[in-house]
Amino acid sequence: MLQDKEHDMTLIRLAFRNIFRNKARSSLTMGAIGFGVLMTLLLGSFILGLGSAMIDDTILGRIGALQVHKKGYDEVKDSQPLDYDLPADPALMAQIARIAGVRAVAPRLVFSGLISNGSQSTMMLAMGVDPKAEYQVLTTAKDFLQGKAVTEESKNGALIGKDLADALELKLGGAGSLQAATKAGQQNALDLELVGTTDNGNAFESKRQLFVPLAYAQELLGMPGRLTEIVVGVTDRDEVEAVAARVRQALGPTYEVQTWAQLRPNVQDVVDFQKMVLGAICLVFLVIAIIGVVNTMLMSVMERTREIGTMMAVGVKRRSISLMFLLEAVAMSALGGGLAMTVALIAIRTIAARGGIPANAPGSTAVYHIVPITPVGLIVPTLVATLLGTALAGVYPAIRASRLRPVEALRAT
Numbered sequence: 425m426l427q428d429k430e431h432d433m434t435l436i437r438l439a440f441r442n443i444f445r446n447k448a449r450s451s452l453t454m455g456a457i458g459f460g461v462l463m464t465l466l467l468g469s470f471i472l473g474l475g476s477a478m479i480d481d482t483i484l485g486r487i488g489a490l491q492v493h494k495k496g497y498d499e500v501k502d503s504q505p506l507d508y509d510l511p512a513d514p515a516l517m518a519q520i521a522r523i524a525g526v527r528a529v530a531p532r533l534v535f536s537g538l539i540s541n542g543s544q545s546t547m548m549l550a551m552g553v554d555p556k557a558e559y560q561v562l563t564t565a566k567d568f569l570q571g572k573a574v575t576e577e578s579k580n581g582a583l584i585g586k587d588l589a590d591a592l593e594l595k596l597g598g599a600g601s602l603q604a605a606t607k608a609g610q611q612n613a614l615d616l617e618l619v620g621t622t623d624n625g626n627a628f629e630s631k632r633q634l635f636v637p638l639a640y641a642q643e644l645l646g647m648p649g650r651l652t653e654i655v656v657g658v659t660d661r662d663e664v665e666a667v668a669a670r671v672r673q674a675l676g677p678t679y680e681v682q683t684w685a686q687l688r689p690n691v692q693d694v695v696d697f698q699k700m701v702l703g704a705i706c707l708v709f710l711v712i713a714i715i716g717v718v719n720t721m722l723m724s725v726m727e728r729t730r731e732i733g734t735m736m737a738v739g740v741k742r743r744s745i746s747l748m749f750l751l752e753a754v755a756m757s758a759l760g761g762g763l764a765m766t767v768a769l770i771a772i773r774t775i776a777a778r779g780g781i782p783a784n785a786p787g788s789t790a791v792y793h794i795v796p797i798t799p800v801g802l803i804v805p806t807l808v809a810t811l812l813g814t815a816l817a818g819v820y821p822a823i824r825a826s827r828l829r830p831v832e833a834l835r836a837t
Contacts, residue, residue, distance in 0.1 A: 449720055454760030456716035457810060460709030461761045464806050465768035469796035471702045474783065475695040477794055479661065482691050483684050485564040485624060488530070488655035489664050490671060491687060492520065495680050497652070505534055506607045509650045510679075512638075520656060523674055525667035527657040530557035533641040534652045537604030539584075539616075539634060541592040548588060550602065550634045552641020561657035571596045571620030574635050581619035581637065585630040594618045602636070606646035614644050706806065710813045717753050717817035724752070746823060753818025754811060761810045765803065772796045 444450060483489045493501075497508040510516075512531055520529050533552035538545045555574045559565060566573055574583050582602070584594065594600055596618055603613040616636065623630050642648050658667050664683050672681045685692045735745060775781060780795035 449723065450756060453716045453720040454756050454763075457713040457757050457760035457814060458764035460713045461764035461806060461810055462768050464706050464709050465765065465798065465802065466771065466796075467705055468702050468802050468806070469768075469772050469798045470781075470794055471698045472797040472799070472802065473780065473794045475698050476797055478691055478695060479684070481564065481624075482688050483657075483661060485562055485567065486626075486629075487684060487687055488561050489658040489661065489684055490656035490668050491682050492654040492656065492671065492675065493652070493680050493682070495678055498680060498682065501534075505652050506645065506647070509533075509607070509647060509652055510654070512642075512649045512651050517654065519674060520654065520671060523667065523670050525658050525660065525663050525670065527659045528557065528560040529657070530554055530561040530655045531638060531651045532558075532653045532655055533638060533645065533647065533650065535604055535641065535645055537602060537644075539588070539592065539600060539602055541594055541598070541600045544592065545603075546588070546591065547632065548634045549632050550604070550636060550641065552636055552638040554638045558655070561655050563657075568624040569620055569622050571618075573620060574637055575619075576637060576639075578617065578619055579637060580614065580616050580640055582616040583620045583622060583635040584618060585633045586621040586623040587627070587630040588632060588634065589618060589621045591631070596620065602634075602644060604644055606644075607650075608646060610646070612644055612646065614640065616640075706809065710809055713757070713810060714813050714817040717756065717814045720756070724749070742827070750815060750818045753814050757811050757814035761807055765807065769798065772798050 492510075494508040494510055497505065500508060517529050517531065520526060531554050534549070535552070536547065536549050539548045553574060555576055559573065569583070570586070571583075572578075572581070574581055582600075589595075592600065598618045600616050600618065601613050602616050603611060606612050622633075636644075638651075642650065656667075656671065658664055664685075668681050668683050672679075675681070736742070776795050780793040783794045
């Protein structure tokens with residue numbers, strides 16, 4: 425047993441020594457491996473960071489992590505949302521807020537209608553919100569705000585998408601009116617004052633969305649004490665599905681609970697596509713590394729043919745020779761990949777400490793500050809794939825070396 429351990433240690437020392445026998449070629453190979461690891465970690469961390477920023481924007485700036493509606497609301501939300509209203513019951517809100525994992529809840533009354541500046545009007549999608557509760561759930565909703573947010577004090581104050589305000593030539597402090605059909609089907613109109621505009625990069629929301637105080641919306645629609653949805657914030661984004669299950673169990677079949685991924689499947693599709701791109705990038709860089717290792721090891725076998733013959737002549741087993749070449753490939757991978765990983769992590773932490781870098785998400789003009797993310801789920805698979813890939817790349821050269829006949833190898837020049 426002791427002799428086997430000494431034998432293995434000798435092979436490892438030989439493998440590391442042989443790497444530096446041709447420093448230029450080994451450096452190029454380790455550079456190729458390191459480049460693959462470096463670019464995979466850098467690009468991967470930014471792709472994951474962009475996906476995380478998009479999800480955070482959806483959850484914290486637009487729709488919340490969960491939404492609660494009356495059963496059947498999702499099927500008619502585009503045509504008759506007011507027919508599936510909920511009671512603005514403090515007890516119901518408190519019940520949801522007490523559920524484990526829930527951070528905050530906010531009531532909303534969603535409706536459509538016409539906004540007018542006195543001379544022209546256009547369709548819009550409005551949300552009556554409780555200002556205090558809304559911004560506790562959507563903690564980043566004010567990030568793209570110009571002017572003021574909706575407040576309880578400004579009873580007829582409206583926050584409008586920037587493009588919508590520009591189209592109607594409404595300035596901050598300007599007056600307009602809002603017209604909508606009540607739940608009973610009658611037309612009603614109320615005056616409003618533009619207190620702020622918002623531009624979150626979504627073209628539809630900028631052109632068609634409007635926010636007013638909840639009490640204003642209830643008066644306009646003739647729905648005192650009624651809602652259409654409850655927006656829920658969670659303490660841990662990764663636990664959204666578990667929290668949703670607990671909310672469904674607590675509320676029963678009268679209500680339907682949808683997660684952000686169900687409400688905005690396009691965001692989830694973009695994030696999934698980004699992960700596919702990341703996988704393709706990793707594969708390309710791994711192939712580059714494997715090609716470099718195969719080339720280097722084959723050249724090493726050709727240059728050391730007489731040495732291999734001498735080792736066989738003095739009794740070194742073919743298995744040991746194969747193992748030595750495999751260890752050389754793995755050693756180059758470990759050195760090149762380890763150095764690249766260190767450089768990548770230092771660069772990523774430096775960028776993250778400075779607040780990330782500004783970038784646009786696909787299909788959006790909003791600027792996100794992308795903070796790179798390097799989870800264990802990215803680092804470990806990258807290094808394991810690199811080590812396995814280079815080990816496999818060394819298999820053929822190692823087998824070729826072990827199959828040399830001692831006499832022929834000693835005659836080689």
